[in-house]
Amino acid sequence: MRQSFDEHADSSFGQRHLPRIRQAMAELGLDGFLVPHEDEHQNEYLPAANDRLAWATGFTGSAGAAVILKDKAAVFVDGRYTLQVKDQVDQSLFELRDFVDGGVPAWLESQLARGQKVGFDPRLHSPETLERLRSAAARAGAELLPVQDNPVDRAWGAERPPQPKAPVTPHPLDYAGEASASKRARVGRSLAEAGADAAVITSPASIAWLFNIRGGDVIRSPLPLSQAVLNADGTARLFLDPDKVTPELPAWLGNQVTLEPPEALPAALESLGGKRVLVDPAQSSAWYFEALEGSGAGVLHGQDPCALPRACKNPTEIEGAKHAHQRDGAALTRFLHWVATDAQETLPDEREIVARLEHFREQTGVLKDLSFDTIAGAGSNGAIVHYRPTTHKIRKVEPGELLLVDSGAQYLDGTTDVTRTMAIGEPSAEMRHRYTLVLKGHLALGRARFPQGTTGPMLDALARAPLWAAGLDYDHGTGHGVGSYLGVHEGPQRIAKTDNKVALRPGMIVSNEPGYYKTGAYGIRVENLQFVTEAADVAGGERKMLGFETLTLAPHERALIEVGMLTAEERAQVDAYHARVLTEIGPLVEPDVRAWLEGACAPL
């Protein structure tokens, strides 16, 4: 089975590792050291070799930081992880703090003494973060020092897992839809238009997209950890561990791309002296900026030039996504059938639920990976937004409870991400009421039509308005971008309350996932993926509008729909979606599943 239920770190890590880190700090003459969650590639998910924060503290969340001083230390997390961090981190060693209330800079300022030296690894921090930390240390009269020799790595020593060396393979044109030469030429032109001679690309997803390659260095995403320099003329240098280079790769990359080992990167940046070089401060650590400025390059701060073209899927990628979602929808429908029938009697635990869904996806025969660890939240676990079943917290489903399952798959032709919330036994009137409010928001966002230039935050309220009217809300975004056999969380667009200036454009895939969470009781989320299209003209319409086409195909939970709360328009929208699910998924599943699906997709 792909998904593990174990945690790879625990609260004994601090006791075992902190003294060794402090020893390494002392050897380097440091009074303190900064340990961010981010690695050299600013990944969301980290290879084990780069999860320094977990090794140092025991904390395994997807965002956080630690500061280790000689005689005290602190771990910083955000609101999602305030419960988890208490389980995982030894509070006799680490003060637990929130990123709000000043976060790391305020703590540094309050704890450092005049003249102290705090080390940091410049490959791990963005320039903005570093600037805030530097100012805070300076206010305390202390100093931040870049160190080549990371004391966590030094302490970790031989126990540290090796860097991943998954083979990097071509991503065929049948899936990519546009040759790398064409992508490099048009991104190169955009560089020239921005007045840049070259760009340093450090996002593994952008490198995968630009060169039409895939790797496997990071679990759940087929990313090749690497760096590249793209020139405005479309030529490029790709810095990739030779152990990862598969035999067919050099020919696939062609003669406009030179393949070089990672050790050649510093000299390559040095050689950009005198050129104007674009670097994305949200994607690239301070190390790149310092190296380029040191070489005499003119550094232009700007968005990764691959981010927007990568987000706008081409027709081949959209076709692939449709196939992937049909395949995945059939697997999910088999799972939903199982939950609606057998599981109502056997009352499985979350582990069995995760395993069953993975089994149906594995049966497709073409599953490359999950796109993230399945969230199966039974009853009160469903109310923990970032819940992942691990051995000591696993629950069984019980009659009268809800089961929230958020999952996805990586296929060569596309990445899926879907959430369904199901009733076990008889749901309460409150559950039906709340589910229907969530569904109304999901439907409103799904049927939205909007002019060019509209950003995600401008549409976010459409998904929340029914909940807001009832005095309810959810504390997460409504929609994130999704890659094409790449990361399941992909920018630059985003549908959320928080600021995002990127207009939605045709071909962008986004999730549509409003929710409602009642702490200690149950969680509800309804999530489909959808992509931006040019909307069909309406009679009497005067302006071209954009709209969404739904990719995800699986029935909504009718036992949770309070039909009387839907308008005629909403009811027709659910019925039309269900008719489409039956038409597209019905032929792909077994007769007993199909018979169940017919009922699940009957008009409300």
Add this chain to the structure above:
Amino acid sequence: MRQSFDEHADSSFGQRHLPRIRQAMAELGLDGFLVPHEDEHQNEYLPAANDRLAWATGFTGSAGAAVILKDKAAVFVDGRYTLQVKDQVDQSLFELRDFVDGGVPAWLESQLARGQKVGFDPRLHSPETLERLRSAAARAGAELLPVQDNPVDRAWGAERPPQPKAPVTPHPLDYAGEASASKRARVGRSLAEAGADAAVITSPASIAWLFNIRGGDVIRSPLPLSQAVLNADGTARLFLDPDKVTPELPAWLGNQVTLEPPEALPAALESLGGKRVLVDPAQSSAWYFEALEGSGAGVLHGQDPCALPRACKNPTEIEGAKHAHQRDGAALTRFLHWVATDAQETLPDEREIVARLEHFREQTGVLKDLSFDTIAGAGSNGAIVHYRPTTHKIRKVEPGELLLVDSGAQYLDGTTDVTRTMAIGEPSAEMRHRYTLVLKGHLALGRARFPQGTTGPMLDALARAPLWAAGLDYDHGTGHGVGSYLGVHEGPQRIAKTDNKVALRPGMIVSNEPGYYKTGAYGIRVENLQFVTEAADVAGGERKMLGFETLTLAPHERALIEVGMLTAEERAQVDAYHARVLTEIGPLVEPDVRAWLEGACAPL
């Protein structure tokens, strides 16, 4: 009558005035001069003495700019004014250009020759604008020079109207609701919290609010043109022309406020050397920044510290607004009754329509001013968003047409702003369809409930979604802030597509005015004012929500409502609003008007 139908400038102005300005430029050794629309106070509406752009070019729109070079000149306007500028500006003298496509900076860069000197009046430009203009000139090898002696003013000479000297009077506590000393103390505390010793306040509206005074220097808004320095301890210096000081004013201001002539301002800024001084770069021209930096002050760029407290009306101001809107609603209802009865037969022109509405408002006996020139757009004139009837374009209403009337009044207890669209004769099915879409958006925004932290742009789509679904939209914002016997357009909040980071807070008054415009045919807009409240709890609700309470009281045009397009919720919302209008306005109007109102407010 208060409203005039004449333009105060025309296309002969360029022919008459441009040579005189060029003569003045030559005397000052300038190759060019920048003429923005803004005046020394960054007002939206200008006193005639400060409308330099109109005097130089003939253009009277509310936004624009001109550049005058030795042998060519250009006028820049935005999309609202592309038709009007052609009527008003002599194209043999001025190139007409749009603010998009690079605007003034791009034109400067393309037209200036190396070594040329272009003058600007530093009192009229914001620091940001100036920086862009400076860079553009520098790219052409030219230079921008600040000039004390504005060549437009020099050329205007004795013909220039005098600066307005309207008396400045106390705004009593019965209307203001909070003593100036209290306002100064709390704004002063906010300065201290922001690390400032003082703030320079240059917005006349902020000065009016802070000192509880009103003036009359600018038509349609009771603004006292003046400047102030507020210290963190709540003391202040107010720079006001002695001719405007009324006898009761010094005692009203009290001994913590020193009253000084405008000539004392430069020395006052000089005396702030060594202090940390907050100035708003969106409200204050470059002159202030240069004066303060020259004096050795530490300049903090930040929002006018009065803007947010001024926007959040206190209970007295909200009570006042309710009274003002009842009074104004009765006047408007008499007008709507007249349109629905007599005017259907007599088919008046826009001038008679404007006069009739002004007459009903004048009859209240307490009208201080209109809050802006009434927009009465009959038929195709209704499709011109910023239309104002002037002699040569006035139309009569005709059967089968729509009449759009956007108007407002200034009363001591509040400022109103309301739009109603009425049918003359029998409206077409298309008109009813479009009106109902606009009304649906207006209703959705009006009933919105939303959590703290929600900004205007996050709600904007609620008002547009019904139009977007039909392939339609409108090219203006949805809601602006409104002052309390102050400007009818007031920040910092705004409901629009464009970026605005100010969260809506209880007490803020905003307009709710979606529209639809069919060029050459008709315009539709429905506008009420509403204020932000803490929404009543809903059964089962878990979070405090904010919402809106409607201030404006006047019936919607039922002849234009296609009832079948409304949901049950929307229909109930219209009926409840109409019931309230009848209850509150019915007792205030004459029997024949009340009889008509009963029909107009009957359930749909």
